[in-house]
Amino acid sequence: MTVITANNTPCEINVSRIGQTVEAAIRGNWVLDAETPALEPVFAQLGDGAGINRLVFSTEALGRWDSLLMTELIRLLDFCAKQGIQVDTTTLPEGIQGLLSLVNAVPERAGARRQEIRTPWLEVIGKGGLRIYKDCQALVVFIGEMALSVTTLMRGKARFRWIDLWMYIQDCGPAALPIVSLISLLVGLILAFVGAVQLALFGAQIYIADLVGLGMTREMGGLMAAIIMSGRTGAAYAAQLGTMQVNSEIDALKTMGFEPMEFLVLPRMLALILIMPLLCLYADLMGIVGGALVTVSFFDVSLVEYLNRTANAVHIPDFTIGIVKCAVFGILIALSGCMRGMQCGRSASAVGDAATSAVVTGIVFIVIADSLMTVMCNRLGV
Numbered sequence: 001m002t003v004i005t006a007n008n009t010p011c012e013i014n015v016s017r018i019g020q021t022v023e024a025a026i027r028g029n030w031v032l033d034a035e036t037p038a039l040e041p042v043f044a045q046l047g048d049g050a051g052i053n054r055l056v057f058s059t060e061a062l063g064r065w066d067s068l069l070m071t072e073l074i075r076l077l078d079f080c081a082k083q084g085i086q087v088d089t090t091t092l093p094e095g096i097q098g099l100l101s102l103v104n105a106v107p108e109r110a111g112a113r114r115q116e117i118r119t120p121w122l123e124v125i126g127k128g129g130l131r132i133y134k135d136c137q138a139l140v141v142f143i144g145e146m147a148l149s150v151t152t153l154m155r156g157k158a159r160f161r162w163i164d165l166w167m168y169i170q171d172c173g174p175a176a177l178p179i180v181s182l183i184s185l186l187v188g189l190i191l192a193f194v195g196a197v198q199l200a201l202f203g204a205q206i207y208i209a210d211l212v213g214l215g216m217t218r219e220m221g222g223l224m225a226a227i228i229m230s231g232r233t234g235a236a237y238a239a240q241l242g243t244m245q246v247n248s249e250i251d252a253l254k255t256m257g258f259e260p261m262e263f264l265v266l267p268r269m270l271a272l273i274l275i276m277p278l279l280c281l282y283a284d285l286m287g288i289v290g291g292a293l294v295t296v297s298f299f300d301v302s303l304v305e306y307l308n309r310t311a312n313a314v315h316i317p318d319f320t321i322g323i324v325k326c327a328v329f330g331i332l333i334a335l336s337g338c339m340r341g342m343q344c345g346r347s348a349s350a351v352g353d354a355a356t357s358a359v360v361t362g363i364v365f366i367v368i369a370d371s372l373m374t375v376m377c378n379r380l381g382v
Helices: 040-046 067-083 094-105 121-154 162-172 174-202 205-246 249-255 260-298 303-313 316-342 348-380
Strands: 003-005 012-018 021-030 054-058 062-065 086-088
Touching (some): 012 040, 021 040, 021 067, 062 067, 121 260, 121 316, 162 174, 205 249, 205 260, 205 303, 205 316, 205 348, 260 303, 316 348
Parallel strands (some): 021 054
Antiparallel strands (some): 012 021
16 A cells, blocks of 8 residues: 655645555645645656556545635546546535536536637738728828818817917926936037047047037937927827826817817927927037037037037028928827827726827837938938
């Protein structure tokens, strides 16, 4: 006779073998707050392939029991079923027999267990294409509605509160100056250091001013301001409109006769269109200041020489290109933020998804628009 003790605890199960029959002796109190004995030794005894074909139970020493015992018995019965071992449950208490009969009375529903399903790559591509098509369709519809709202504004019939417009200007203008100042200053420092590495080889440190001035005014000033505002203001617009969507405030506005595109989207877009060129000029200034700090502090160039060189290198068309780009970026940021907010679902997680999608969409639009405008300026010789 072989005896296996699963665990030396108040509740335990001992296994003994007589010929082709295995007897499982269940002892102790099998309650949820007890330490559960391991069944692996029992499984090892039953699955050793030595001609075992029957399992019986002995419950003379069984005390109190609850769902813990039922759970372990079901595990044991499932293992025996897989091994083809017959189980005799007649020696178990009547309560346990009744519960086991209920467990086996209703078979498991087909497909109840989750199975890993591999989606074909063609289906993935197709769903992605449909998703892009729906996004493009929604973008065209939103642009059309926005154009109608702008037309209504030009006719002097747009319905929105002017105090909201000034509030949005305050939020995306003066309130954004600290972060724009920091990032633009650091970008100017980086441009100066990167240019100095190569220019110092030829003793042409004075041309750092040309590099920083032209780089900030034509490209980096407006681009960095736009990316900052996309993450700051675009996400805020999406979250605000998404929360209004969740609270059914947009539906309430429609019920009262207000057009959401005019009342909610139009003032936000106007605020960004008006403020972005000013932020671009401010970012250009801070970038030039950052380049001056590097050039004057680390290279043999005076502040007067740096300013004179910058004035000679940077002209009005350079500022104009940056301002026009930044105004376009403002339209794209407002478009992406408001569109994702208006498309938001009716849950809290949908608001977060809308804010994230607004930032991603805004940055993608900004990069694409900047690339196209840069190529156009290059082709036109501007």
